[in-house]
Amino acid sequence: MAKKEGSVNRRGFLKGAAAGAAALVASAPAAIAQQDAAEARPAAVVPTSAQLAADVAAPPANTRIVENPGSDFMVDVIKALGIEYVAVMAGSSFEGLHESLINYGDNSKPEMLTTCHEESAVAMAHGYAKIEGKPMMALLHGTVGLQHASMAIYNAYADRVPIFMVIGNHADSAVRGAGVNWYHSAQDMCAMVRDFTKWDDNPASLQAFATNSMRAYKIAMTPPMGPVAVVCDSGLQEEPNRHKNLRIPKLAMSRPPSGDISAVREAAKMLVAADNPRINCGRAARTANGMSLVTELADVLKAPVNNGGERMHIPNRHPLAGNGTGQPDLILNLEVQGAPPPPNVKSISITALDLFMKSNIQDFQPYAPVDLSIAADAEATLPLLIEECKKLINADRRRFLEDRASKIAEANQRARNQAKEDARFGWDSSPVSLSRLAAELWPLIKNEDWSLVGWQGFIGGWPDKLWNFDKHYQYIGGQGAGGIGYNAPASVGAALANKKYGRFSVNIQTDGDLNFAPGVLWTAAHHKIPMLIVMHNNRAYHAEVMFVQRMANQRNRGIERAHIGTTLREPNIDYAKMAQTYGLYGEGPITDPKDLAAAYKRGIERVKKGEPALIDVVTQPR
Amino acid sequence: MKRGSKRTFLLVAVTLVALIVPIVAASAQRGAAPAGNPNPPTSPVTGNAANGKALYFANTCYGCHGYNGETGRAFVGNWSANLATEENFIRFLRGRANVAPVQPSTSMPNFPENSVSDKQAKDIYAYIRTFKSNAPELKDIPTLNQIIKGASRPYKP
Numbered sequence: 001m002a003k004k005e006g007s008v009n010r011r012g013f014l015k016g017a018a019a020g021a022a023a024l025v026a027s028a029p030a031a032i033a034q035q036d037a038a039e040a041r042p043a044a045v046v047p048t049s050a051q052l053a054a055d056v057a058a059p060p061a062n063t064r065i066v067e068n069p070g071s072d073f074m075v076d077v078i079k080a081l082g083i084e085y086v087a088v089m090a091g092s093s094f095e096g097l098h099e100s101l102i103n104y105g106d107n108s109k110p111e112m113l114t115t116c117h118e119e120s121a122v123a124m125a126h127g128y129a130k131i132e133g134k135p136m137m138a139l140l141h142g143t144v145g146l147q148h149a150s151m152a153i154y155n156a157y158a159d160r161v162p163i164f165m166v167i168g169n170h171a172d173s174a175v176r177g178a179g180v181n182w183y184h185s186a187q188d189m190c191a192m193v194r195d196f197t198k199w200d201d202n203p204a205s206l207q208a209f210a211t212n213s214m215r216a217y218k219i220a221m222t223p224p225m226g227p228v229a230v231v232c233d234s235g236l237q238e239e240p241n242r243h244k245n246l247r248i249p250k251l252a253m254s255r256p257p258s259g260d261i262s263a264v265r266e267a268a269k270m271l272v273a274a275d276n277p278r279i280n281c282g283r284a285a286r287t288a289n290g291m292s293l294v295t296e297l298a299d300v301l302k303a304p305v306n307n308g309g310e311r312m313h314i315p316n317r318h319p320l321a322g323n324g325t326g327q328p329d330l331i332l333n334l335e336v337q338g339a340p341p342p343p344n345v346k347s348i349s350i351t352a353l354d355l356f357m358k359s360n361i362q363d364f365q366p367y368a369p370v371d372l373s374i375a376a377d378a379e380a381t382l383p384l385l386i387e388e389c390k391k392l393i394n395a396d397r398r399r400f401l402e403d404r405a406s407k408i409a410e411a412n413q414r415a416r417n418q419a420k421e422d423a424r425f426g427w428d429s430s431p432v433s434l435s436r437l438a439a440e441l442w443p444l445i446k447n448e449d450w451s452l453v454g455w456q457g458f459i460g461g462w463p464d465k466l467w468n469f470d471k472h473y474q475y476i477g478g479q480g481a482g483g484i485g486y487n488a489p490a491s492v493g494a495a496l497a498n499k500k501y502g503r504f505s506v507n508i509q510t511d512g513d514l515n516f517a518p519g520v521l522w523t524a525a526h527h528k529i530p531m532l533i534v535m536h537n538n539r540a541y542h543a544e545v546m547f548v549q550r551m552a553n554q555r556n557r558g559i560e561r562a563h564i565g566t567t568l569r570e571p572n573i574d575y576a577k578m579a580q581t582y583g584l585y586g587e588g589p590i591t592d593p594k595d596l597a598a599a600y601k602r603g604i605e606r607v608k609k610g611e612p613a614l615i616d617v618v619t620q621p622r
Numbered sequence: 623m624k625r626g627s628k629r630t631f632l633l634v635a636v637t638l639v640a641l642i643v644p645i646v647a648a649s650a651q652r653g654a655a656p657a658g659n660p661n662p663p664t665s666p667v668t669g670n671a672a673n674g675k676a677l678y679f680a681n682t683c684y685g686c687h688g689y690n691g692e693t694g695r696a697f698v699g700n701w702s703a704n705l706a707t708e709e710n711f712i713r714f715l716r717g718r719a720n721v722a723p724v725q726p727s728t729s730m731p732n733f734p735e736n737s738v739s740d741k742q743a744k745d746i747y748a749y750i751r752t753f754k755s756n757a758p759e760l761k762d763i764p765t766l767n768q769i770i771k772g773a774s775r776p777y778k779p
Contacts, residue, residue: 295779317777420770424763426693428756433693439765446772466769545685549731558737562682621685622694 087121091141093168096237116519122152127490131497159480198226268388284334310477322412338365485516525583588616674749
């Protein structure tokens with residue numbers, strides 16, 4: 001594009017500004033000395049006439065006009081990646097790209113989502129990716145924003161979830177504005193998160209931004225997936241793009257690695273020959289097809305499937321869903337980290353984590369001395385494994401497997417029935433029991449295309465015990481690294497992904513987690529993300545209550561002080577008011593379980609109108 | 623008041639070994655009273671239940687046993703011999719605390735006399751004895767019956 005007459009580039013402007021600032025700093029001591037000498041003057045430094053003029057006078061009309069800024073090209077790159085949303089907490093190190101996204105990019109694909117904390121931005125992307133199966137973007141401020149985001153990045157890394165992060169920086173210290181910009185700049189920006197970021201880059205040119213954004217996205221999406229970061233220098237964003245031959249390379253995705261055929265055949269032999277095998281799943285099902293494949297393998301082998309707690313692998317009412325009967329003689333671990341087998345139990349591991357590992361953060365879990373280790377993506381390997389197993393099952397073996405299947409089905413059904421009957425204990429208790437909290441919800445959502453977008457670990461797994469889960473998006477697991485503060489923002493991100501499919505998102509939200517960054521409620525309201533939030537409000541970081549109790553017990557000092565530092569009382573937090581403050585429908589606190597159903601119905605009505613609603617339920621601790 | 627299994631579950635959950643622990647199996651002991659002696663004890667009670675209520679709360683007993691003794695590590699509807707009499711209860715609280723204090727004998731905290739006096743223990747016991755199961759019979763809970771009926775249909779993919 002032709003340069004407009006009178007326009008200057010951004011770098012030139014900043015150089016001038018920096019020189020002016022330096023002159024002011026150099027003259028400061030002399031000014032102070034004059035001030036001391038003049039007793040009649042006020043204590044504060046009086047602006048000079050030149051400063052006053054600079055503050056009140058209109059800037060030269062064309063000083064900052066930049067046409068065809070580099071950040072417009074960056075938007076072209078981001079659009080080429082097919083990214084739907086970019087979550088931001090506004091920051092000056094990316095103001096050029098921010099402006100390009102909303103004006104040049106028309107705030108569409110990606111659409112900007114306003115958040116109130118960088119941890120929320122990244123955690124929203126975390127939840128979104130687990131529903132949608134691809135990354136959304138988080139745009140983060142240099143150093144300070146990235147540090148705010150670091151906990152959510154670590155969770156996503158440990159949960160093997162792809163996120164595309166772009167991070168602002170003022171790389172060139174020669175033109176960097178004095179003051180706060182220095183605090184927001186770094187020589188090696190991603191060093192502070194590199195231990196738990198799958199890949200990062202610091203492009204020195206617009207072409208490198210394009211090429212390495214493609215590379216970053218590809219790496220993020222190659223199992224084991226993970227968050228990636230591309231640093232985005234403010235100079236590159238703000239200077240005019242004078243390059244005529246910039247190109248955006250094609251996005252060339254890798255196919256996930258499947259297991260070596262000889263190893264897969266060996267695994268099939270072991271599985272078909274085993275008398276009582278069990279399939280343990282970690283994060284094996286990346287997609288809906290992954291869930292179908294795990295279920296098919298179970299059906300072929302007539303082996304029970306431990307669904308794990310992190311993804312949906314098999315419908316929870318499937319006869320083979322559960323631990324089956326007795327001690328297994330062979331365990332097949334699909335994308336399970338660590339998990340050494342019990343003594344005298346053989347085991348097979350298929351995981352892409354054997355192909356990628358870092359050394360500092362200890363997220364890789366204990367070393368597992370398995371009998372057969374296949375370094376490959378489990379979902380990609382399953383079709384081959386299923387076929388090899390089918391080949392080995394003859395009529396005699398099939399009769400044996402059918403007999404085994406009926407015993408497993410009986411055992412699993414007994415466990416499921418018992419869990420449902422157990423729900424009656426504490427049914428009329430106040431505060432409300434977790435079983436009733438979940439049970440009252442099910443009849444109201446079971447005919448919706450529902451999706452549970454929060455973790456079940458702190459709610460006793462009651463939805464799994466009482467509801468019928470049979471679709472991959474009906475459960476997406478938890479934090480990854482156990483970092484609390486994940487659930488509220490990740491559930492909003494997951495609900496955002498569900499929105500375009502018209503799904504009904506439900507989040508049972510713990511109170512401790514919500515208090516990390518409750519501003520995400522505002523984000524949900526502002527962007528009209530429909531979801532029902534039911535508070536599991538036990539007014540404590542209850543896991544920690546029990547940990548402190550245990551420690552006091554070991555030391556025999558009494559546990560009467562275990563509430564100190566672990567409970568959220570005096571005053572109690574009013575989550576209905578909190579929701580209302582952030583612009584949501586809020587109701588509660590509900591302490592009588594008889595009030596639950598009606599409150600849920602009122603909340604559901606609001607959600608069906610396309611907005612988030614929160615019902616605060618005061619609950620039993622567990 | 624801790625249990626090894628609960629501690630184990632929490633550690634597992636937080637450290638991701640939960641990946642191999644099914645939700646149903648892991649929570650079987652958390653949210654419900656397992657089958658046990660459904661009849662509450664009838665032995666004499668000498669403590670003050672009102673004082674016991676304050677102590678039950680102050681000692682965070684509710685943390686594991688719920689506010690009604692019926693959720694979490696429930697004992698209502700599952701009355702063990704440790705709760706049969708005041709004496710049994712005190713003996714259980716003490717465990718080996720007075721004998722070998724660095725090695726408590728149960729997964730639940732042991733309470734030595736300098737932590738909970740005999741009088742306080744009797745007050746807590748008196749309060750616990752006021753607990754009554756409010757769990758309706760299954761047949762009287764339409765919501766649960768609806769859930770069970772829905773789940774009992776043969777599974778179809």
